[in-house]
Amino acid sequence: MVRAIFETIDDMPLDNTFINKSNVDSQVKSILYNNVVSPKDERAWLMKAITLIDLTTLSGDDTSSNVRRLCRKAAYPIPIDIMNPSDNLHTAAVCVYPTKVPDVCTALKAMKLEKNIQVAAVATGFPSGLYPLATRLEEIRMTVGYGATEIDVVIDRSLVLTGEWETLFNEIQQMKKACGSAHLKVILGVGELGTYYNxxxxxxxxxxxxxxxxxTSTGKEAVNATLPIGLVMCRAIRRYYQMTGHKVGLKPAGGIKTVQDTLNWLVLLYTELGPDWLTPALFRIGASSLLDVIINHLKSTNQISCS
Incomplete structure (x- = not known):
């Protein structure tokens, strides 16, 4: 399907949508209540979740060595001593700051996994986005030049809060162009946007x-990925797909810390968008510690055993 191209935001109606917060919250509760993952299916869902993780480190003290360790963890997420023969999988991507992209590329190439695991990097004045557009675009171009295949850009949230939608549209268009062949992942910073409508x-x-x-988020806001926000974004994705025939992916990030959090997001996505979205091409979970939580849970419940 050829993707629709929009020259201005006037090409698509946006102002005929009304969102009732109470209804959104209650619909999330209903979805989770009516779609409980059974214990016998839990392992399969969690193994799927591992393949959807953007394994992330965005610390000020990141070094080449800890980035290389993260890459090995992404390549071999399940410890060998507890691996089942069928557990030949890896995370979807490794996500780092721009200057650490070369370390990720080198590590993945050494493991011959540069075509299997994506190299993601944050850019555009992460996490605030409050930098001149010219420097944000140059940061994207530099990061792609370092070898990133996916760019997680952050929008200037003040443009949403002041209703400068045309400016926001134009800035993201320029970011898309600066990405070249790299995928563009747009961080909305939902915890700072004020309303579900925004x-x-x-x-x-x-x-x-x-x-x-x-x-959803940079992971640095006070409020990050929540399920009601996820429902709103899923409905936007579904509406956009109905209108254009083009599938856009979703990446919740920040605050997804437990096994139940993980299952809830998978259930939400499955029920709202369907199984086509439960692939790394259309769904990611941004997380730094979640992989360890999943592995420890599977160990404790004997859902991974020695082969």
């Missing part, structure tokens, strides 16, 4: 401007 409209504008993924 989240919905920002989601639609990001997709219209060329986003390959829309992402």
């Amino acid at each position: 989240v919905y409209k920002a989601s639609m504008i990001a997709m219209m401007a060329g986003a390959d993924f829309i992402k």
Whole structure:
């Protein structure tokens, strides 16, 4: 399906949507209540989750050595002493700051996994986005030049809060162009957007401007990925797909810390968008510690055993 191209935000109606917060919250509760993952299916869902993780380190003290260790963990997420023969999998991507992209590329190439695991990097004045557009675009180009295959850009949230939608649209369009062949993942910073309607409209504008993924958060906000926000973004993705025939991915990030959190997000995505979205091409979980939580849970429940 050829992707629709939008020259301006006037090409798609955006102002005929009304979102009732109480209804959204109650619908999330209903979805989870009616779609409980059974104990016998839990392991399969969690193994799927591992393949959807963007294994992330965004610390000020990141070094080449700890980035290389993270890459090995992404390549071999299940310890060999507890691996089943069928557990030949890896995470979807490794996500780092721009200057650490060469370390990721080198590590993945050494393991011959450069075509299997994506190299993601944050850019555009992460996490605030409050930098001149010219420097944000140059940061994207430099990061792609370092070898990143996916760029997680952060929008200037003040443009949403002040209703400068056309400017937001134009900025994301330019970010998409600066990405070249790299995928564009647009971080909305949902915890700072004020309303569910702002989240919905920002989601639609990001997709219209060329986003390959829309992402909830930087992980640095006080409020990050929540399931009601996820439902709003899923509905935006579904509406955009119905109108254009183009599938855009979703990446929740920040605050997904438990096995139950993980299962809840998988259930939400499956029920709202269907099984086609439960692939690394259309769904990612941004996390730094979640992989260890999943592995420890599977160990404790004897769902991974020695082969």
